[in-house]
Amino acid sequence: MKRVVLAAALAAATAPALAGEVDVEVRNLRAATGHLRVAICREPEFLQPICTFRQAVPAVKGTMTVRFADVPPGTYAAQAYLDEHDWGEIRRDALGFPDQGIGFSNDAPMRFGPPSFADARFTVGAVPVQVRITLTYYSL
Numbered sequence: 001m002k003r004v005v006l007a008a009a010l011a012a013a014t015a016p017a018l019a020g021e022v023d024v025e026v027r028n029l030r031a032a033t034g035h036l037r038v039a040i041c042r043e044p045e046f047l048q049p050i051c052t053f054r055q056a057v058p059a060v061k062g063t064m065t066v067r068f069a070d071v072p073p074g075t076y077a078a079q080a081y082l083d084e085h086d087w088g089e090i091r092r093d094a095l096g097f098p099d100q101g102i103g104f105s106n107d108a109p110m111r112f113g114p115p116s117f118a119d120a121r122f123t124v125g126a127v128p129v130q131v132r133i134t135l136t137y138y139s140l
Contacts, residue, residue: 019070020124028135032061034084077120078105101135
């Protein structure tokens with residue numbers, strides 16, 4: 001009997017953790033042109049052009065929700081931008097401000113530069129997670 005209990009405990013300890021689901025609600029899309037690009041990133045990927053989990057969906061003015069399924073448990077941050085012209089990248093003006101609407105999970109503040117991972121982070125587990133991002137526009 002002890003062997004059966006020990007084997008079950010070892011199996012449970014080595015079983016992979018269940019993947020989670022993340023819904024990213026993006027608010028303040030000013031146009032229904034181009035694509036909304038959303039990414040969920042681990043800390044080393046944060047603020048980089050490519051994260052493991054990313055989607056581009058046709059933009060709809062107002063609020064959109066983008067669902068990510070099968071996200072492994074862990075700590076992440078989300079980033080999003082409205083790619084109105086389908087450039088596929090965030091372009092900046094002469095002062096270095098983004099030309100598109102941009103935002104981060106937890107509406108992490110951008111003070112003289114991008115937010116910290118700590119301000120934007122959230123945890124994914126087996127329970128579905130909802131993250132909110134409000135896009136900010138720095139140019140007309």
